[in-house]
Amino acid sequence: MEDERDDPDDPADYYGELPYAPFDQIDWTALRRGLTSLQLFDDPYLSLQITNLEIVDRFITQIEQETLEHVGDRMDIEQLAFLNAQSQMWIFSAYDCCALGANGLRT
Numbered sequence: 001m002e003d004e005r006d007d008p009d010d011p012a013d014y015y016g017e018l019p020y021a022p023f024d025q026i027d028w029t030a031l032r033r034g035l036t037s038l039q040l041f042d043d044p045y046l047s048l049q050i051t052n053l054e055i056v057d058r059f060i061t062q063i064e065q066e067t068l069e070h071v072g073d074r075m076d077i078e079q080l081a082f083l084n085a086q087s088q089m090w091i092f093s094a095y096d097c098c099a100l101g102a103n104g105l106r107t
Contacts, residue, residue: 023065028058040101049097053090060086 035041035050063083067075 020065020068023062026061028054031057035097038101040098043101046097046101049093049100053094053097056086056090056093060090 031054032050035053036047041047041050060083063079063086067079067083
């Protein structure tokens, strides 16, 4: 007989363990440490951009975890659209920060 806990979409298959770190256990300094270890982020302006990314990352992660807690429930489309928009803006900001840093290395 096949184990009933083989459905990857069933949250009960995680045996009570979440597939992601709880919000209060995330190391919020990891992003900053990783990016500032790269030579291209020595510039004070880019350092400020990294700080902004870190702040927005916390904000988005909190919304993501609140959303994950309600998977299967009736979900608020406006909140999902807001989360989607914020996530895209974070990605564009991260790309812009990396592009600015790379351009700084060329000059």
